[in-house]
Amino acid sequence: MNFTGINITNPCVCGKNHESTTKNILIQKNITPNLIDYIKQNFGTAAKGCIICDDNTYKAAENMIQCLAGFCDIIKLNIKSHHADEFMVEDCENILKTKPDFDYFIAVGTGTLHDITRIISHRKNVPFISYPTAPSVDGFVSGIAPVTTKNGMKITLYTVAPVALFADINVIATAPKRLAASGTGDILGKYIALADWRISNLLVDEYICEPIIESEYFALDKVKKSLAEYDKNKSPDSYEIFCADLLEALVISGLCMQYTGNSRPASGAEHHIAHFCEMGILLSTDCLHGENVGVGTILCAGLYHKFAESKNIEYIDYCEEDDFVKKYFGNLYDMILEENKPHTIKNVTPDDFYNKLDRIKNIVSKIPSREELAGFLGIPGGITNLDGIGAYNIKCDKNEIEPLVFKLAPCIRDRITLLKLMKRIKF
Numbered sequence: 001m002n003f004t005g006i007n008i009t010n011p012c013v014c015g016k017n018h019e020s021t022t023k024n025i026l027i028q029k030n031i032t033p034n035l036i037d038y039i040k041q042n043f044g045t046a047a048k049g050c051i052i053c054d055d056n057t058y059k060a061a062e063n064m065i066q067c068l069a070g071f072c073d074i075i076k077l078n079i080k081s082h083h084a085d086e087f088m089v090e091d092c093e094n095i096l097k098t099k100p101d102f103d104y105f106i107a108v109g110t111g112t113l114h115d116i117t118r119i120i121s122h123r124k125n126v127p128f129i130s131y132p133t134a135p136s137v138d139g140f141v142s143g144i145a146p147v148t149t150k151n152g153m154k155i156t157l158y159t160v161a162p163v164a165l166f167a168d169i170n171v172i173a174t175a176p177k178r179l180a181a182s183g184t185g186d187i188l189g190k191y192i193a194l195a196d197w198r199i200s201n202l203l204v205d206e207y208i209c210e211p212i213i214e215s216e217y218f219a220l221d222k223v224k225k226s227l228a229e230y231d232k233n234k235s236p237d238s239y240e241i242f243c244a245d246l247l248e249a250l251v252i253s254g255l256c257m258q259y260t261g262n263s264r265p266a267s268g269a270e271h272h273i274a275h276f277c278e279m280g281i282l283l284s285t286d287c288l289h290g291e292n293v294g295v296g297t298i299l300c301a302g303l304y305h306k307f308a309e310s311k312n313i314e315y316i317d318y319c320e321e322d323d324f325v326k327k328y329f330g331n332l333y334d335m336i337l338e339e340n341k342p343h344t345i346k347n348v349t350p351d352d353f354y355n356k357l358d359r360i361k362n363i364v365s366k367i368p369s370r371e372e373l374a375g376f377l378g379i380p381g382g383i384t385n386l387d388g389i390g391a392y393n394i395k396c397d398k399n400e401i402e403p404l405v406f407k408l409a410p411c412i413r414d415r416i417t418l419l420k421l422m423k424r425i426k427f
Contacts, residue, residue: 185294
């Protein structure tokens with residue numbers, strides 16, 4: 001498959017000129033010769049590269065890595081979890097201190113290795129190439145890296161996107177199927193993210209771009225059609241096509257983030273739930289990011305539709321319960337307070353809300369039901385509920401977990417979502 005990008009023209013109808021760092025994208029079988037040609041043409045035969053991988057991704061991409069051995073060093077990281085953190089970034093930086101300067105990096109792997117590489121690439125002002133080994137996440141070509149700090153806070157760093165992406169369908173289709181299920185969860189999350197973006201635009205006139213939204217829906221439709229075909233016959237060929245289509249959709253989502261300059265097209269309340277779960281506040285989980293996003297998507301869909309179907313909705317004064325937040329976030333409390341200044345939902349007046357309530361409900365109506373989303377996610381074997389993503393901590397009873405997640409997850413970002421607005425909504 002020759003990836004030709006998405007239909008964005010400049011100047012865009014939204015009034016902006018959209019830019020992308022990632023100029024070359026190729027998803028096909030036997031990609032190594034194309035990658036070598038790209039390196040020679042863009043960096044020269046004397047350039048020195050550095051492949052950043054771990055033991056698993058080295059094995060997955062071993063043929064490619066061996067072909068590049070003549071002009072690339074290899075750094076194998078000890079990846080301790082499914083989510084990048086400051087410790088892993090520091091480990092990589094310490095290894096690089098013992099190496100000569102490089103002309104480019106190649107991230108070989110999935111989300112964690114890409115996030116580490118994009119941070120290193122940004123700090124060293126050295127370009128990097130993306131080489132995904134599984135269709136697991138939409139961050140391959142984004143310029144944003146979610147990272148857990150040393151004290152446990154989940155933050156987002158603005159870094160750099162890759163200059164190119166080369167993906168071998170032979171490699172991604174033989175990755176563990178759990179990784180494809182993770183990518184499916186990440187893509188399905190766009191239903192919530194796009195609804196949240198539209199609602200924020202409606203209520204506070206946040207910038208929005210319809211061609212970018214259309215591109216995200218194109219990615220969603222592509223994955224749903226491919227999922228349906230795979231579900232029909234479960235053949236190796238249909239699974240291979242599904243993996244290639246899924247990766248293309250994930251790449252489109254990453255490009256949409258580049259074009260927007262932030263994660264808004266791809267991340268809403270469902271991602272806030274995922275990041276919250278990954279912080280270990282209420283439960284312990286080592287699930288893949290897309291698995292957590294998939295569960296967050298299903299939870300949000302259920303709550304959003306319940307809201308939209310309610311006949312008695314009241315908009316109330318906003319008051320953050322400081323003692324409640326401090327109880328659960330503990331030593332992260334001050335960071336949570338800082339993140340939530342100046343509380344953007346305070347900009348939404350009761351008149352704004354009531355006058356636009358019907359339009360908000362109409363936006364929610366475009367989201368598939370909780371049951372539909374669970375059905376889509378179940379086809380590749382994805383996790384569909386909180387029970388599947390972690391063991392509960394002693395801070396709460398199992399029956400309290402879902403309402404507490406809804407209440408606490410919006411605190412980690414000061415971004416308007418319907419879930420965050422529910423701090424001011426009774427229904």
